[in-house]
Amino acid sequence: MNNKYMYSSASNVLFDEKMKELGWIVFEDALEEDFVNEINMYLEQAYEIRRQIQLDNGIGEQTKGTLHHLVGRNDVSVDFLARGYCDAQIRHFLEGNYILNSLGAVINIKDNHPYVQNIHRDIRSFTGPFKVMIQMMVLLDDFTLENGATYFLSGSHLQDVKPGEEEFYTHAERAVANKGSLVLFDSNLWHAAGNNRTDRPRRALTMAFTRPFFKQQLDYPRLMGYDLAADLSPYMKQILGYNSRIPSDLYEYYQPVEKRMYQPGQG
Template structure:
């Protein structure tokens, strides 16, 4: 782990959050922004059909295979591998891959004070959030509120306490906000006329069930084009065999590889 990675690791372990500036190149960000509109329309149509549209404005879930740009962006996050391995003290997998389009005065559940994992441990960390800033994050357009050192605060703080003591995760487009998923946080209110967009990914210990079967969504037929990072993060090293023939194979061919604890 280099000096800069070590600084971010220390910030995660103490304050509980850190921002890595300008990690993703502009051309890839442009492609993701262009893809978000159709992705949101698809999800809104499904939510409307299934009667679950309420309080979900601008939220998107499980974007991975909507467009090649989402896969490419996940591949670019391999730059975070040393920080993640330090945080988890071992391997990890993708747990969720979502996004948020925060419009002026929009309302969605992510604007409530919340945390993304309801339990923790003094000896082990189970989940980390990675928020990719697709636009500049400013105080005016809804930069995330995050309460420093709240990873061990079991009871939800009152809104008055939270907003009085929370920091704002501002940053330039292409930056990444990393935070311990036990942190109390909330999406800020956008008071500008331009959308404030982000991708919201979470990573967990490999034995956690992902929110969607990303390995199957990505497809076993595409496994040949995965490097070691993508194979690990998509969960191909932490699969469950479904037959004795899949169970009794050489070690290197096993679904559940060593080190996935």
């Protein structure tokens, strides 16, 4: 079953077919190798910062190799977001404007067993045909059977039943693809990271995009600073959540339409 396509060639019709039938699709060779290498260098420092916080807070064992909320001013992650990868497909899937719910990464190393290797889906509530969230995974190394290519149970996004381990691992397909490829998948799809049996890390960016009314995992506009909005493109203001903020007092609430924190078109 082929669900791999060159990044520039996937139409919305083709995208719809694969997302409805399988729940996931691979866009091969979407990122240039130099940019992938730049992201990997950035992850080294970003992981050190987050790892210390994980250890300080007593959650080091289950969070090995995981990096959350890679969003900040003048960050590589902002450069990545500004490129608008799969914007047309995400906008089509969510039927309009969308925002970033979370952006993180996984560094899968040999025989490490973080929580992402559990069979899971990335949204608690089963939403059926009403789609509120879509996931993106950016392959920063070649994904192979040996280094833990992600398992996807194709079609499992169509029912609200968690598969048992035997069913899952018997029928799940693997996201074997080249470094620089993108994977989009329905957030209702059951999946799990594989076990890396090699001596080299298997790295990936992981992110979720939602309809704008869905609460972000971290308040990115507040993190980045409200003053940054003036320097952002309309696209970046939208996906970072600057157009769907929540007023904190009546002075912020009672504003002309153009100054409101929650802008039109975010429903």
